[in-house]
């Protein structure tokens with residue numbers, strides 16, 4: 447086990463609004479981690495910083511000891527909260543594009559996942575339902591053999607049966623030395639696959655814990671703890 451991600455005293459402001467406030471977080475390799483927090487707590491902002499979409503106003507972020515940039519993008523596979531794909535493209539062409547672009551893209555794994563979810567690679571994204579588009583994007587992201595997967599709301603738009611398949615796929619396909627950081631509000635759906643949880647509140651980390659610790663020592667599910675901590 448080694449340190450994969452270090453977020454050191456990071457602040458991020460949008461004008462006068464402070465989204466992240468001296469946030470610190472360290473993730474080791476080999477874990478599936480839930481990034482959980484109420485609306486507006488800073489999850490997407492943190493994820494964008496880890497992926498170099500935004501830059502911090504203060505502090506620094508390191509992946510495998512490297513500052514965020516071209517080299518870290520080679521080892522981080524990112525599912526954004528909004529699609530960046532060209533809706534006019536066929537899935538097959540997007541797979542070709544990913545294979546050219548990412549050295550770690552496993553095209554066989556991608557076609558296998560498409561087949562299991564009955565998605566036709568000849569279809570164009572724009573002809574697909576919202577949930578199917580989301581499945582395609584997740585397949586693209588999980589078909590890279592990355593060290594860190596950062597998934598922003600990966601299962602929000604898919605039906606419960608597909609959620610189970612997708613979570614099983616994540617579990618069975620990912621390398622045990624990799625780490626997955628998943629931001630989601632669907633805690634009950636994902637908590638069985640999580641090793642650890644990170645609670646974020648008002649732009650700072652309010653709790654980091656193993657899921658076993660919450661279950662055994664506190665005697666409750668992560669979902670129940672979340673509802674208690676963030677009761678409105």
Ligand SMILES: Nc1ncnc2c1ncn2[C@@H]1O[C@H](COP(=O)(O)OP(=O)(O)OP(=O)(O)O)[C@@H](O)[C@H]1O
Pocket residue numbers: 460463464465483484485486487488489490491492
């Ligand atoms: N582009 C922006 N301009 C101004 N404020 C922003 C912008 N993006 C986010 N914010 C603010 O920063 C804070 C954190 O937002 P962020 O999207 O990171 O939260 P989140 O935890 O991902 O929320 P949600 O669960 O609703 O997706 C919020 O107060 C939000 O209003």
